[in-house]
Amino acid sequence: MNRKEPKGDYIVRATAYQGAVRAFACRTTVLCRKAVRLHRLSPISAAALGRLMSGALMLAHDLKESHQSITAIVRGDGPMQGMTVVAQGDATVRGLVIQPVVETRYARPGKLDVGSAIGRGTLTIIRDLGLKEPYMGTVQLVSGEIAEDLTYYLATSEQIPSAVSLGVRMGPEGISHAGGLIVQLMPVADESVAEHLERRVVGFPDVSSLMEDGFNPHQLLDLLLGDPDIRYLSTAPCAYACPCSTDRMRQNLVALGRTELTELALDPNGIDLQCHFCSKSYHFNQDQVQGLLDQAD
Numbered sequence: 001m002n003r004k005e006p007k008g009d010y011i012v013r014a015t016a017y018q019g020a021v022r023a024f025a026c027r028t029t030v031l032c033r034k035a036v037r038l039h040r041l042s043p044i045s046a047a048a049l050g051r052l053m054s055g056a057l058m059l060a061h062d063l064k065e066s067h068q069s070i071t072a073i074v075r076g077d078g079p080m081q082g083m084t085v086v087a088q089g090d091a092t093v094r095g096l097v098i099q100p101v102v103e104t105r106y107a108r109p110g111k112l113d114v115g116s117a118i119g120r121g122t123l124t125i126i127r128d129l130g131l132k133e134p135y136m137g138t139v140q141l142v143s144g145e146i147a148e149d150l151t152y153y154l155a156t157s158e159q160i161p162s163a164v165s166l167g168v169r170m171g172p173e174g175i176s177h178a179g180g181l182i183v184q185l186m187p188v189a190d191e192s193v194a195e196h197l198e199r200r201v202v203g204f205p206d207v208s209s210l211m212e213d214g215f216n217p218h219q220l221l222d223l224l225l226g227d228p229d230i231r232y233l234s235t236a237p238c239a240y241a242c243p244c245s246t247d248r249m250r251q252n253l254v255a256l257g258r259t260e261l262t263e264l265a266l267d268p269n270g271i272d273l274q275c276h277f278c279s280k281s282y283h284f285n286q287d288q289v290q291g292l293l294d295q296a297d
């Protein structure tokens with residue numbers, strides 16, 4: 001079998017048990033480190049955002065077109081308050097945390113207490129396929145630990161029985177390993193496959209500790225599925241990337257509407273905007289802002 005196993009961050013998609021099972025796995029260590037640098041995240045925020053980015057990337061790996069996207073929004077009453085992640089069909093992801101710095105607490109030794117930092121709240125998934133209306137579903141958070149919340153979302157909102165495991169491991173120098181996997185039962189799966197898979201999922205080791213032991217995404221799926229006929233369908237390098245541009249920022253300004261733009265156009269210094277996802281700065285001088293007034297209504 002010809003399998004390509006890239007060295008850096010990547011996602012892989014597979015089927016097993018004659019199509020009864022669909023699975024994804026990813027390694028996201030480098031892109032999670034980039035998010036930490038961009039947003040100066042404290043360890044718990046880094047773990048939370050890393051888990052959500054890994055989960056969203058795997059969900060987006062099922063999209064047909066590169067511009068289609070999955071947006072995952074978590075809102076909670078804990079100190080982190082929430083986060084937003086956008087993953088696209090081209091295997092890029094971007095994200096932000098409302099409160100990037102929260103106090104480091106452990107649920108048990110070595111296990112950051114992400115659930116308490118997020119608190120009680122909701123998870124919303126927006127599936128934008130470029131059609132008129134995006135598909136949107138919201139569920140209550142189960143634990144705020146992200147993997148359980150995504151599992152619950154997939155089961156209730158999309159009616160797909162799934163097992164989701166996400167891990168971000170911290171070392172003395174920051175993130176040492178990050179990644180995840182999703183295994184889903186397709187409607188054609190019979191009872192015996194379902195039971196077999198459930199036995200394998202229960203007690204399966206933590207993804208990040210397996211990665212620490214050297215497992216790559218392909219090997220994670222090999223180990224979990226245990227099917228000699230597993231078929232790897234696609235492999236893609238994944239990265240943190242933001243598609244923001246002067247043109248997009250201009251459109252955002254126009255969308256503010258005439259009243260607000262008129263007010264902004266009074267400032268002789270023009271306006272400065274910063275992208276929340278990648279921190280890139282954009283400047284529009286007074287003439288340019290006035291020029292946008294003609295496009296707004």
Ligand SMILES: [Zn+2]
Nearest residue numbers: 242244275278
């Ligand atoms: Zn940006």
